[in-house]
Amino acid sequence: MIVPVLLLILLALSVAGFFLGRKKASAVAKSAGGRHKLHSRPNYYGIVTGLWCCLPAFFLFLLWLIFEQRIVTSLVIADLPPTLQQLPRERLVLIVQDIRNLATGNIVSGEITPEMRDAAAHFLELQDIGTMITSVLVLVVALAGILFFYRRITPELRARNQVEIVIKSLLIVCSTIAIFTTVGIVLSVLYEAIRFFRHVPVTDFLFGLEWSPQMAIREEQVGSSGAFGAVPVFAGTLLISAIAMMVAVPVGLLSAIFLSEYADKKIRAVVKPLLEILAGVPTVVYGFFAALVVAPSIRAVGSQIGLDVSSESALAAGLVMGIMIIPFVSSLSDDVINAVPQSLRDGAYSVGATRSETVKHVLIPAALPGIVGGILLAVSRAIGETMIVVMAAGLSANLTANPLQAVTTVTVQIVTLLVGDQEFDSPKTLAAFALGLVLFIGTLLLNIIALTVVRKYRERYE
Amino acid sequence: MQDVLKKKSMEKRILAPRDSRETIGNINVPNPRMVCRNVNVYYDDKQAIRNVSIDIGSNEVLAMIGPSGCGKSTFLRCLNRMNDTIESCRVNGQIFFDGSNIYDPSVDVVPLRAQIGMVFQKPNPFPKSIYENVSWAPIIHGLVETKADADEIVETSLHKAGLWDEVKDRLGQPGTGLSGGQQQRLCIARAIAVSPEVILMDEPCSALDPIATAKIEDLIDELREQYTIVIVTHSMQQASRVSQRTAFFHLGDLIEVGSTGTVFTKPSHQLTEDYITGRYG
Ligand SMILES: Nc1ncnc2c1ncn2[C@@H]1O[C@H](COP(=O)(O)OP(=O)(O)OP(=O)(O)O)[C@@H](O)[C@H]1O
Ligand SMILES: [Mg+2]
Numbered sequence: 001m002i003v004p005v006l007l008l009i010l011l012a013l014s015v016a017g018f019f020l021g022r023k024k025a026s027a028v029a030k031s032a033g034g035r036h037k038l039h040s041r042p043n044y045y046g047i048v049t050g051l052w053c054c055l056p057a058f059f060l061f062l063l064w065l066i067f068e069q070r071i072v073t074s075l076v077i078a079d080l081p082p083t084l085q086q087l088p089r090e091r092l093v094l095i096v097q098d099i100r101n102l103a104t105g106n107i108v109s110g111e112i113t114p115e116m117r118d119a120a121a122h123f124l125e126l127q128d129i130g131t132m133i134t135s136v137l138v139l140v141v142a143l144a145g146i147l148f149f150y151r152r153i154t155p156e157l158r159a160r161n162q163v164e165i166v167i168k169s170l171l172i173v174c175s176t177i178a179i180f181t182t183v184g185i186v187l188s189v190l191y192e193a194i195r196f197f198r199h200v201p202v203t204d205f206l207f208g209l210e211w212s213p214q215m216a217i218r219e220e221q222v223g224s225s226g227a228f229g230a231v232p233v234f235a236g237t238l239l240i241s242a243i244a245m246m247v248a249v250p251v252g253l254l255s256a257i258f259l260s261e262y263a264d265k266k267i268r269a270v271v272k273p274l275l276e277i278l279a280g281v282p283t284v285v286y287g288f289f290a291a292l293v294v295a296p297s298i299r300a301v302g303s304q305i306g307l308d309v310s311s312e313s314a315l316a317a318g319l320v321m322g323i324m325i326i327p328f329v330s331s332l333s334d335d336v337i338n339a340v341p342q343s344l345r346d347g348a349y350s351v352g353a354t355r356s357e358t359v360k361h362v363l364i365p366a367a368l369p370g371i372v373g374g375i376l377l378a379v380s381r382a383i384g385e386t387m388i389v390v391m392a393a394g395l396s397a398n399l400t401a402n403p404l405q406a407v408t409t410v411t412v413q414i415v416t417l418l419v420g421d422q423e424f425d426s427p428k429t430l431a432a433f434a435l436g437l438v439l440f441i442g443t444l445l446l447n448i449i450a451l452t453v454v455r456k457y458r459e460r461y462e
Numbered sequence: 463m464q465d466v467l468k469k470k471s472m473e474k475r476i477l478a479p480r481d482s483r484e485t486i487g488n489i490n491v492p493n494p495r496m497v498c499r500n501v502n503v504y505y506d507d508k509q510a511i512r513n514v515s516i517d518i519g520s521n522e523v524l525a526m527i528g529p530s531g532c533g534k535s536t537f538l539r540c541l542n543r544m545n546d547t548i549e550s551c552r553v554n555g556q557i558f559f560d561g562s563n564i565y566d567p568s569v570d571v572v573p574l575r576a577q578i579g580m581v582f583q584k585p586n587p588f589p590k591s592i593y594e595n596v597s598w599a600p601i602i603h604g605l606v607e608t609k610a611d612a613d614e615i616v617e618t619s620l621h622k623a624g625l626w627d628e629v630k631d632r633l634g635q636p637g638t639g640l641s642g643g644q645q646q647r648l649c650i651a652r653a654i655a656v657s658p659e660v661i662l663m664d665e666p667c668s669a670l671d672p673i674a675t676a677k678i679e680d681l682i683d684e685l686r687e688q689y690t691i692v693i694v695t696h697s698m699q700q701a702s703r704v705s706q707r708t709a710f711f712h713l714g715d716l717i718e719v720g721s722t723g724t725v726f727t728k729p730s731h732q733l734t735e736d737y738i739t740g741r742y743g
Contacts, residue, residue, distance in 0.1 A: 345547065361598060
């Protein structure tokens with residue numbers, strides 16, 4: 001309750017600081033002989049005053065939030081009766097946990113002793129005191145910040161540069177969030193994957209030809225061999241992605257060319273949004289479209305021409321997935337082809353090139369980096385797609401290049417390994433992380449390769 | 463604010479339905495390469511060219527001058543049907559090239575544009591090598607069969623464009639890496655490579671420094687022996703230096719046409735005089 005109020009007060013103080021700073025700056029300017037004597041416009045002085053008010057106070061507040069639990073807990077432990085303090089470490093942790101639950105009104109696992117009740121009350125009390133102290137401190141710091149900067153406002157003070165610095169730091173922080181997230185994900189996946197590789201050798205995992213992750217929990221269980229050869233799973237991913245790309249790249253690229261070079265404005269205004277709708281359809285819908293419409297038709301056609309098609313096939317999933325990712329290719333390619341300067345088209349037409357020659361020899365080469373980017377996006381989308389595959393291609397890890405058979409993909413396996421009740425240290429569960437890691441490395445390599453290709457091309461032409 | 467008002471009144475003047483004004487001077491030449499009769503051009507409902515008739519003689523340089531927005535580029539782009547690429551643009555009237563109307567539905571624009579080449583205001587080499595910039599058009603038109611043919615066309619075109627000596631050692635490098643003046647000459651070489659009969663130039667020197675400009679003017683003078691050239695320019699000096707005939711446009715009308723000497727020394731129309739003496743606007 002007190003936290004939002006505190007933040008509101010802080011906000012109000014900052015706004016007040018802004019006006020104060022601005023006013024002071026104007027006054028200072030007037031006495032110095034006019035606005036032009038001021039290094040920055042008065043608003044900047046106001047902003048810096050506001051920032052001095054809220055930033056230090058806010059960081060203090062953050063620190064408290066981060067360490068509150070730890071500080072309070074250690075204080076509570078210190079005040080526990082000696083009998084409890086002498087318990088072994090694990091027991092103590094449990095009891096502290098219970099005390100905390102008791103204090104916050106959660107369900108308590110163990111029995112409640114009077115000591116614990118006291119400790120919980122103590123816990124609440126300490127927490128209250130802590131919050132009070134922090135609130136007062138935060139407000140003091142905020143006011144001090146205003147005062148500090150307010151008194152420093154002189155015409156020479158470079159307020160605008162200080163604002164720039166703050167904005168720049170903000171931008172840097174935002175851009176590093178993505179990097180840290182990636183690093184965090186990689187590290188956690190890596191950690192679990194290493195645990196997996198303690199159970200299953202890396203080579204078995206990478207080169208094994210059989211995938212059947214069901215482990216026997218009890219000795220007599222049947223059909224639980226626990227084979228962790230990932231090749232069939234990756235082969236399935238490649239097969240389905242390849243089929244999807246075979247659909248999406250030509251169709252997407254050609255429709256992009258049609259939209260940007262051949263279609264007149266009216267057609268374009270209708271067709272382009274329609275194409276983009278394809279990307280907005282939920283994948284589950286694609287999934288049952290694939291399973292209920294496409295797969296049976298493929299099976300029917302197959303049986304007519306004497307082919308043996310299983311009811312769940314890589315072809316069905318790949319085809320539908322290809323349609324789903326058409327907009328990724330077409331929309332981006334359309335944009336980059338459109339962005340090729342009109343002067344290049346003029347140049348080509350003026351020497352008597354036809355439209356298709358212009359597209360083939362001038363526009364596509366000029367737009368290639370962007371087109372490759374679009375295709376890459378589509379590939380990662382294809383590799384990551386799960387729902388369609390679950391519904392249309394099945395779960396059986398066949399090692400086959402025949403698109404008419406059922407296959408499975410990495411993401412589908414990860415999902416099936418992780419849904420339901422799991423022990424988090426059985427190889428079966430950990431295998432998901434190993435799969436994820438290899439998948440991650442694979443897409444990373446893909447990106448690097450594509451980047452190099454594009455860069456090489458650019459050097460040659462620009 | 464004043465600019466906006468000025469622009470508005472100008473647009474009104476263009477939009478207002480009015481008859482075209484008479485052209486002063488002799489529009490005919492004895493031995494025309496192109497003959498334009500009653501050409502009107504519209505962008506949607508806006509008329510940009512009004513009833514323009516003019517002959518373009520063989521082996522002459524025709525300069526088109528006039529204030530900005532008067533329709534010089536528009537008219538120039540009619541001559542090789544580059545206006546086809548602008549969706550809103552409509553052209554009516556006749557433009558004869560070698561005896562047939564290029565706006566006849568039976569005419570194929572692809573070979574037409576190869577015969578009537580174009581050089582643009584901003585150099586626009588393709589993002590390909592210097593060699594490919596020149597050889598591309600002859601290849602797609604099937605003018606070359608062997609690598610040796612292509613080499614020859616590239617060399618002669620670059621020679622004619624006065625660029626060969628500067629680039630002969632780096633034909634494989636990108637054309638976009640040349641200087642502005644070199645790029646413009648590369649574009650001229652590209653136009654020459656398909657052996658056109660007419661070359662249209664839309665302010666070819668406006669992005670260049672005086673030295674590069676002088677080079678291109680010399681080049682135009684040489685090219686005149688083999689080609690018919692129509693050049694749009696904002697520089698009176700350039701028009702008088704390179705052209706034999708001059709046409710003055712004003713708000714979509716062809717006001718005056720005549721030999722360059724006459725137009726610049728004894729202009730007949732008041733507007734022409736105002737424009738070339740710099741009193742316009
Ligand atoms: N693509 C277009 N769409 C609509 N109107 C256009 C288009 N191109 C030109 N116009 C209009 O047609 C008129 C003539 O334009 P044009 O480009 O031919 O002038 P210009 O004489 O070449 O001018 P400048 O000397 O500035 O190049 C202008 O009023 C212009 O606004
Ligand atoms: Mg122009």
